[in-house]
Amino acid sequence: MESSAALPHAARELLLKGGGCAVNFECAPELCAPLRAELARSGRSVGFVRADEGFYDRMDTAAYLRLFERMAGTRGMADAALAAMGLEDARRTPLRRLTPAQRRRLSIAREIVRAPEVFYIEEPLAGQDAEGCRRILEWMDGVPSTGRCCIAATASTRTVYLLPGERYHLDGNGLERLEAAEESAAQGTAVEKIPAKAGETLLLFNPSDIDFAESASGRTALSVRGEEYACALTLEELSVRLERYGFFRCHRSYLVNMQKVQEVVRWTRNSYALRLENGPESGVPLSKGRIDAMRRQYRF
Incomplete structure (x- = not known):
């Protein structure tokens, strides 16, 4: 099992938050394994979307999601997940022919089908165009209203500030909350270079x-x-x-x-x-x- 030794106590508490919540970590990729390990031992059902995903490349998109629908016993969720991630036009496309951005959204769609208590997503906006970003961000924004938790990890500062919910910087020195409040720009003399x-x-x-x-x-x-x-x-x-x-x-x-x-x-x-x-x-x-x-x- 992956180790959670590198996680500060405050980060572990955030991972165990109950009810509807959205928590986002800006952190180096090597801290994703401890985050996953802590969630895995939390006792809750967790849907993991890792940065390095594997697929059954001979299946098509719809068949892939229906496989997980049958395994989870969640009737009707495959079509809803396809729509949420904008994959309706790719429902008959073999997985080996999907773009990296489509594969990322398919990974999220797979966990939507499974309907876990907690969604954990690494680099949620990786490789996405504007429409892909919109689909993912809208879905993430709605997760807490269902009573579930959405936890994301990204190495990108730009991405973490776009994600809905609480934002934290996590590193070997501990956990720091990233405030949303703005600092006012000071007046001064401009230069040319x-x-x-x-x-x-x-x-x-x-x-x-x-x-x-x-x-x-x-x-x-x-x-x-x-x-x-x-x-x-x-x-x-x-x-x-x-x-x-x-x-x-x-x-x-x-x-x-x-x-x-x-x-x-x-x-x-x-x-x-x-x-x-x-x-x-x-x-x-x-x-x-x-x-x-x-x-x-x-x-x-």
């Missing part, structure tokens, strides 16, 4: 080159045309220097170039994102508490 590093090479970016900046685990990264570059400045310092160039503090951990924003996406009633020209399909998180400030500032 922003320093960043690619390996040992120092780069100087024009503000217009930067799509967004994010802060995770005490480190700041700039996203430029889909590539990430380490930046020694804090997000607060960047906010001060970039505000006059049209950057907006959309989230505690994100600063976005509003010139690059194409769409405001509402994934669920409490999960919003800004979709950028060169940004990730899931978008950059937009805190609910920052929406009114953005409307006032940009007059829409």
Whole structure:
């Protein structure tokens, strides 16, 4: 059995929460095994969706789900799971021909069919396009209302802020809650060049080159045309220097170039994102508490 020795007591308590709940961990992949082990010994029925899933590749999508429907004795759940994950058009597709994104949604659909007390999902948005993200986030948002728990683990800071529910950073030093409250951007003097590093090479970016900046685990990264570059400045310092160039503090951990924003996406009633020209399909998180400030500032 996988070990849970690496988990702090506070994390174990979160895994044992009863009733309808949604808990999300930002953590390194090696901490997923202890999370799974703790849930496995909890005494509750748990549906596991791992980052490394195996399939019966000769079966088609519908037959695969109906196999688990028969095993679980949950009549009528296969069709509902297909619809929830947007897989109706792939119901007769052999599993070996599904895309990685479809396989991820199929894994979730399999656990929907089994109807466990707790859903545990690793990297829920991995490889998803906008429609896939919407399907998964809407389903996750609705899980607590059924009296079940949804627990997710991801190595992506961006992803954890899009997921509905409580958010925590988990590492070898313990557990830290990620607050949703926003820090106000300070006023200051802007500059024309922003320093960043690619390996040992120092780069100087024009503000217009930067799509967004994010802060995770005490480190700041700039996203430029889909590539990430380490930046020694804090997000607060960047906010001060970039505000006059049209950057907006959309989230505690994100600063976005509003010139690059194409769409405001509402994934669920409490999960919003800004979709950028060169940004990730899931978008950059937009805190609910920052929406009114953005409307006032940009007059829409």
